[in-house]
Amino acid sequence: MLTTLKYEFMKNRILYAIFLGALAILEVVYLAMVPFYSADSNRIYIPIYLLILAGVFAFFMIFFNGISMFSRDLKSKSGYLVYMTPVPVPSILGAKILLVFLSSIIFGLGFFALGLADLELLSVVAHRSDESLRFILPDLIKVLHSDHMVLFFLKKLVHYALSIFSLLSTVYFSIALSNTLLRGKKFGGVISFVIFISLTLLFGFISNALRVNHMCQNLMEIFFGLLCFIGTSYLVAKKIDL
Amino acid sequence: MSVTCTNLTKRYFTKTAVDQVSMTFEPGHIYALLGPNGNGKSTLMKLLSGLTSRTSGEITVDGHPLSYRDKANIAFAPTESIFFDYMKIRDVGRYYQDYFRDFDPSCFQRLLVELELTPDMKVRTLSSGMLAKLKIAATLSRKASLILLDEPLNGIDLLTRESILHTIIAHADPSRAMVISSHMVEELEATVDTALFMKEGRLILSTDVETLREKEGLSLVDKYRQIYGHGELLKEAM
Amino acid sequence: MDFKSNVPIYLQVIADLKARMLKGEIRPGDKLPSSRELAVTYEINPNTAARIYTEMERQGLSYTRRGIGTFATEDPSVLEYHRNLELKRIIGEFISELESLGCRIEDIPGLIEEYK
Structure with a gap:
């Protein structure tokens, strides 16, 4: 799976290079503005907010890229090299999901965190208190200055990983299903979307019907994600049509 | 390792691409898969390489059903340009080396030299002839038990074609089966020992090339015309 | 070599080898190429090449020493x-x-x- 992960990354390296470039430029602009900081000018906040915005943007881009590449690999010649390797399908899917998880954290969260760090730096430089940050994420700030920071982030990370897994599995399953049913006819994307919405609603409905508590709800989410993952593996392995 | 299809069928909504094909590919043979476009040759190869799933029938490898593990022993060079855009020729070699234990990097280097390709050429900028040569180099550098070449000579100039055929013969081995699909029947004639004729998804004839000449006095080209020519009586023979 | 289309290829290679033997290009007792080498030289299928020496032996044109190789007949x-x-x-x-x-x-x- 790691080899596949490496090549999934390589296939996308231009995208990541762009993100890295944007990150570098914004950060350099910010750092260049720091020595000239004056309390009455708010211009220095521009690169910071752009950084944070870019983080959000990068996150969505990575996510959509992960989805579109999966879809493309199932329908066109771009998938030949991937699916002719002696790798079990779950491993291939796992690599794709893992890449989205890792790159969304590095770039999405990375941008975001850098933006926050910049704000922190600013408050130090300007001898201001954390007031400017308090506008953004009060809880986060409290945590950053607490002892439970690592645990907090770890918990969030695991939760995020499982959410990405479930979400992507459901999306992949929708795509695989529409691919199998439609055989590459025109409205594949629309059908996938409809299936996805239906599945999500269905899972939500089942969860509610079973009246589960908060903890079990997470487990249900993971369980449905797993079902979709297994379903996708089956469809891709047995119904692939390149 | 022998690969057997039993009543292999691939059906799409609008057509049956492969229709009840039964055939065993034995090691030590070079097969020509013949027939005009649209008669199921590429689909058959994709079925054997696991890129397309069957509708019915079976594919077995030494008796067990075809699985992802068998892809380690089956090498397929499709007609399309399959390599990732960012790749240089050396990246293609790396890719094959990373995934296929039977890949021989020094063989790949040798073939690149013979076929006049260099490792730092960008795949994006290769002409169709060079791309065909690259696919051959990568595929034949794998000591796979079943090698499938889909139209390896298409769009290639004469000298390169001869070069490719020469390479194919040089890499033939008693432990491997090679299947070559092509329109260039005449050029393939001396290279192969068994010819498989497909029509509308069905395997209508499997014959040893020399036997065809001995018994019927026909070359593959003659037989091809006989089978696919207009207004000819079609004999279904196995 | 350009092959005619209605005669088995292996027979055509044999004809070529025979001609070379008769012309003296291949001398009696000369070691002949392995059937694999024949395949590469004449650009023909190895199985087809394998038939060549079998048939030549039958015609008395060559003989094989196991483990050593095939040789042109020395019998004048x-x-x-x-x-x-x-x-x-x-x-x-x-x-x-x-x-x-x-x-x-x-x-x-x-x-x-x-x-x-």
């Missing part, structure tokens, strides 16, 4: 026999070609004199 009578066979064939073709142009066998020696 075999070569003489095949030479005569070939001469007969060529003369036969020659005569029938001329006959098809309207010549009579009796005229042929005269035609040859004129040619010289």
Whole structure:
């Protein structure tokens, strides 16, 4: 799976290079503005907010890229090299999901965190208190200055990983299903979307019907994600049509 | 390792691409898969390489059903340009080396030299002839038990074609089966020992090339015309 | 080598090897290439090449020493026999070609004199 992960990354390296470039430029602009900081000018906040915005943007881009590449690999010649390797399908899917998880954290969260760090730096430089940050994420700030920071982030990370897994599995399953049913006819994307919405609603409905508590709800989410993952593996392995 | 299809069928909504094909590919043979476009040759190869799933029938490898593990022993060079855009020729070699234990990097280097390709050429900028040569180099550098070449000579100039055929013969081995699909029947004639004729998804004839000449006095080209020519009586023979 | 289309390829290679033996390019007792090498040199299928020596051996044109290789026959009578066979064939073709142009066998020696 790691080899596949490496090549999934390589296939996308231009995208990541762009993100890295944007990150570098914004950060350099910010750092260049720091020595000239004056309390009455708010211009220095521009690169910071752009950084944070870019983080959000990068996150969505990575996510959509992960989805579109999966879809493309199932329908066109771009998938030949991937699916002719002696790798079990779950491993291939796992690599794709893992890449989205890792790159969304590095770039999405990375941008975001850098933006926050910049704000922190600013408050130090300007001898201001954390007031400017308090506008953004009060809880986060409290945590950053607490002892439970690592645990907090770890918990969030695991939760995020499982959410990405479930979400992507459901999306992949929708795509695989529409691919199998439609055989590459025109409205594949629309059908996938409809299936996805239906599945999500269905899972939500089942969860509610079973009246589960908060903890079990997470487990249900993971369980449905797993079902979709297994379903996708089956469809891709047995119904692939390149 | 022998690969057997039993009543292999691939059906799409609008057509049956492969229709009840039964055939065993034995090691030590070079097969020509013949027939005009649209008669199921590429689909058959994709079925054997696991890129397309069957509708019915079976594919077995030494008796067990075809699985992802068998892809380690089956090498397929499709007609399309399959390599990732960012790749240089050396990246293609790396890719094959990373995934296929039977890949021989020094063989790949040798073939690149013979076929006049260099490792730092960008795949994006290769002409169709060079791309065909690259696919051959990568595929034949794998000591796979079943090698499938889909139209390896298409769009290639004469000298390169001869070069490719020469390479194919040089890499033939008693432990491997090679299947070559092509329109260039005449050029393939001396290279192969068994010819498989497909029509509308069905395997209508499997014959040893020399036997065809001995018994019927026909070359593959003659037989091809006989089978696919207009207004000819079609004999279904196995 | 360019192959004719209605004769088995292995027979055509044998004809070529035989011609070279009769011309003396391949001398009696010379080691012949392995059938694999033949496949590469003549650009033919290895299985097809494998039939070559089997048939040549049957015709007495070569012999195989296990583990060492295949060799051109050293027996001069075999070569003489095949030479005569070939001469007969060529003369036969020659005569029938001329006959098809309207010549009579009796005229042929005269035609040859004129040619010289």
